[in-house]
Amino acid sequence: MLRVAVTMLSDWHVGTGAGRHGVVDRMVQRDRDGLPYVPAKTLVGVWRDACEIAAYALDEGESGVWGAWVEYLFGSQPALSERGVLPASGTGRPREAALVVSSLHYPRSVAAALAGKPLVRTAVTFPKPGVAIDPATGRAANRLLRYEEMARAGAVLVGQAEILGFAGLDAERQRCVAALLGAGARLVESLGGKRRRGAGRCRLEVDGLAVDWDWLRETPTPPGPPQQPETAAPSASSPVPSSGAAPEATGGDWEIAELRLVLDSPLVVHERTVGNAIRSLDHVPGWVLLPAVLQRLARPEAAEAARRGDLVVTNATVEVDGRPGRPAPLALVHDKEDASRLCNLMAESVPDGLRAELFDGAYVGEYTPGRPLPVRHCPRSEHAHNTIDDAVQRPTEQVGGVYTYQAIAAGTVLRAQVRAREGLLAPGWPERLAGVWRLGRSRKDDYGRARVTATPARPPDARPVPVGPLRVWLLSDALVVDERLRPSTDPAHLAAALGRALGVTLRPLPDPGGAGLATRASEARRLESWHRRWGLPRPTLLGLRAGSCLSFEVVSGTVDPEAVRRVELAGVGLRRAEGFGQVRIGDPLLHAAFRGAPADGTPTPLSEPAPPLPPLGEHAGMVRVVEEAAWRQEIRRACEALAATRRGRVLGEGYEQVPPSQLGALRVLVTNLTGPRDARAGWWLDRLTATRGRQSAWPEATRHQLRRLLTEPDTVWEILALPEADLTVTENGRAELRERLWAEAVRTLVTDCLTAHARAVDARGEA
Known part of the structure; x- marks a missing residue:
């Protein structure tokens, strides 16, 4: 098993092809953790292209041994050959890919750490504006502003790869596989959308692949890949063929x-x-x-x-x-x-006011x-x-x-x-x-x-069979045949097959129409299947659909509970080994009258309980990038809110009396501020007090508040009141980010407040 890691060196976009109206025009693909990821098809595509380039160079521009190794690893492309895009590779079966690759995701420790921090998780991506240029004018075209969602640079996405049959290759062929995949990995420089415009720059690393570059230089004619067998070998997708007629089923539990x-x-x-x-x-x-x-x-x-x-x-x-x-x-x-109000058509009439509708794709419990x-x-x-x-x-x-x-x-x-x-x-x-x-x-x-x-x-015990008509519920599609061995969906033929299995004679109950309770609720299903080993379509399968309910009358014999148990375990009809013909006989659900009683629609959890959070380890730096972006987003949001409604709390009471020129000097100061110990801030504040003209222009409350804001490290964070616990993931992240972002927070807060004040003054002047 190989470990595959992609380090994103620039912002990147692997999209869904869709957007979110009014927010973003192109969204990135997300996994079940809500994080961007690289689908395996995307990785395989760029990796194959890179390996084809390497093979073309090693074969010196001709179709040779290395090109055959590319097909061995990534599989043939019959669809392209049929359309004339690639030359035909013969009339044999398409070659299956030997390389199996998983999609690339954020490391488990990172995904687990971000799972409980939604504010940080949303900062993994950001909207990037773009326009279309009018070729005639060279300017942005009208009504073509767009926003594309981009994932941030610095992410390390990991996954796995496996080379099927690698252990069965000799040493020389193993070197060929390692050399080609290693060379291709080095040639992968970018992936995803807009990669020719700077997005998606990356570095692909494959751990566990021993590449012998000296061997590659010294071997002008490497061995070719193994020949494609005429028929596929038995595998997880190819059942063992029958060597003859199968004997009858044996007894026993x-x-x-x-x-x-x-x-x-x-x-x-x-x-x-x-x-x-x-x-x-x-x-x-x-x-x-x-x-x-x-x-x-x-x-x-x-x-x-x-x-x-x-x-x-x-x-x-x-x-x-x-x-x-x-x-x-x-x-x-x-x-x-x-949907919680139920009715069983085989046991009760539809209650007044209930507009009946079938369950679509639902599954029920006991x-x-x-x-x-x-x-x-x-x-x-x-x-x-x-x-x-x-x-x-x-x-x-x-x-x-x-x-x-x-x-x-x-x-x-x-x-x-x-x-x-x-x-x-x-x-x-x-x-x-x-x-x-x-x-x-x-x-x-x-x-x-x-x-x-x-x-x-352990197998279930036999249970009593309800008195009266035998009600049968199909838990899977049932395949039965008529007297001429043709596929049938007639309940009479199912009754014959079920009767033989139970040792009785059964007859379907007639449908009463609208005069009474339903005796049958069934549908037919047609299945088209494919024989992978032969590479040919199988005959169409026609049978009764899973979920069908039928009622039978016992014409002769007695239904034995032990026989019912045996049939429910073995199934009925054809191809029972493949899951067809599973039945439930006399289930209490088929005899229950709900009278509109509610059902339990509580969804089952999709996954197992999460294990304890693993340490971030080497991925702490990657998380810090996202963490810092989340802090910046919250700083901007909080500054905009304070500038709109609470400017006096930021600049001090009476700031409205300060002349615009003096406020402009404050704007210049915070633009160049580097930290709470910046000497320029202290010198400027001292000058406000020492200079008589400036002292009268700046109220005492404003000067006091600005001194606290510009020289104390904690004041700006007290004013912003960020949800720091929800924004911090890494160890010591709160203290380090407070120190690193202090100047940016003060600059953004003061600038937003001064801008909002100037707009308010202009609005009053126009009024």
């Missing part, structure tokens, strides 16, 4: 591992593409988690168990009261204006009679990116242009389960699932990093 996923970065689980926007699901399907589970178990019997249904990975949903959230039943509605039902939503975020055309150095449609990702927000806590038949896997297998996972789309850079903990859990 289950062992369960509870997975808790804390997202360190946003997670994109592709749902659909709409124009230039990639939309994400609000959960992580089991088919996304299964390859990662198989990779970490690293046992052939685990893959075989998954194919025969003896290993099940459920969907990862948002955590509700410490357990996996369950998709809200489609039979559960709420009032359009008051229902306990007499208590509010916990309802949560999975937080999602939007992220804008662009692809730069090298020819014009701007995003263009030919190379992809601007696009957005919708993602599950960073900090979200998700829950899932891995279930395996008892005795199938070696003891202690849940411990092998813990660690850092990378999931979803674009996981090589900004997205998909999750910290996973796995805890063994």
Whole structure:
């Protein structure tokens, strides 16, 4: 694992492409701590460009070995080849990037220190004015004044990088990788917006990369990168292929591992593409988690168990009261204006005055009679990116242009389960699932990093089945087929599959229409998936949507509670190992009548409790820059407020009697003031008393107040009354900043008061 650090040598801007109306036209991107950061895509883009320059020089202007190493590290660019921007690299599979980079953020100690100091945190950025120049007149064009948000210079942003498969390379190839990345890092001089106009100057440092420059000089023909395999090797994203027909599922009880996923970065689980926007699901399907589970178990019997249904990975949903959230039943509605008022269409009629509306993307917890039902939503975020055309150095449609990702927000806590038949896997297998996972789309850079903990859990006990119709709640999409093995969304085919699993015969209850309580609330869902190993689309999946509620009549047989327990653990229908077909039979929620009772909508915290604040250490200087900027902002704000309403407290009572020429002399004095012990201030004040004409022009109260203000170190701070505790982060920061900013505070305070006084005099004269 490599440590990557970028030191910003000038103010910088990595923007969102949006602004805040009336405040700023272009905003910087912020992380979940509210601090500016450098997205991994931005870093990878400039790092790749720098490595391409180095490779071009090492290959002496031709397409050679070093260019192949660039493609090995950063991946091929098939989209550019298809558009003719780059020459085609053959008909094989696109090469995946071996370099995995995280986004760069303020160090943990700095972010933690600023978290409780909002006044200091806001000083991390500042608005920078700008204009557009009219080419005809050479002057600022009308109505084109703009404000761009800039992050301050001096920041050190840190992250991590990893070279996949680096340990498997021989020594010569490892030197090639280190030399190319090291040379590229040295060539990175700036990043972000307006970097050709002085913004974004930086220094990129990579720790843990042993670069042998002597070897590079002495090796004219280095070895090339490993060849791209014809098919991808099994990995976290490539499940082990089947070697034949999978045997039937075995019996026995289950062992369960509870997975808790804390997202360190946003997670994109592709749902659909709409124009230039990639939309994400609000959960992580089991088919996304299964390859990662198989990779970490690293046992052939685990893959075989998954194919025969003896290993099940459920969907990862948002955590509700410490357990996996369950998709809200489609039979559960709420009032359009008051989402806390609930109604169960399968157990009660809609109360008068309740304008029913379905829950959209909600998850619920366990229902306990007499208590509010916990309802949560999975937080999602939007992220804008662009692809730069090298020819014009701007995003263009030919190379992809601007696009957005919708993602599950960073900090979200998700829950899932891995279930395996008892005795199938070696003891202690849940411990092998813990660690850092990378999931979803674009996981090589900004997205998909999750910290996973796995805890063994015992299977639930069997519970009584309610008398009457069998009510079934789908906790995940269910895939069933008809008599001709075609995908079906007909409840009758689900009844057949469920009946076989329970050992009974089921028949769907007919829909009563508007004459009675609902017997079914279901929807169909169509899923388009992709086979990464083959590089081809998979067949469309058509099934009943998660959250669907159906009622069945038991035609023959008796529903055994133990059989219900087995079905709820194993699932029903096809592809159960991937999380499909999870059901809940006879849940108390489906039989509950709320009569407009409220739900508990308290949001679940997005992240774990914060650990103790780490020491600032080497980053204290970086924090001092922001701290000083925050003090300056508060000084200006306080001076403006005092100048508007309390000038007498600053200049002393009777200052209005002083002639303008004498006030002008005071302005000149404070402009050149350096500190409370500046001899010029004492000499000037003594002259006011000694000179008869000046003594009469300056009232005694004014002279006394000015002497205190200009010669005592604490007077100006008493007058300003800054919230110093909220403005100070570093050790001894209060005392040091008081001393350093004393002259600036006095100068700003006196100048603002004199300016406000002059304006007031002019206003009275005009009146």
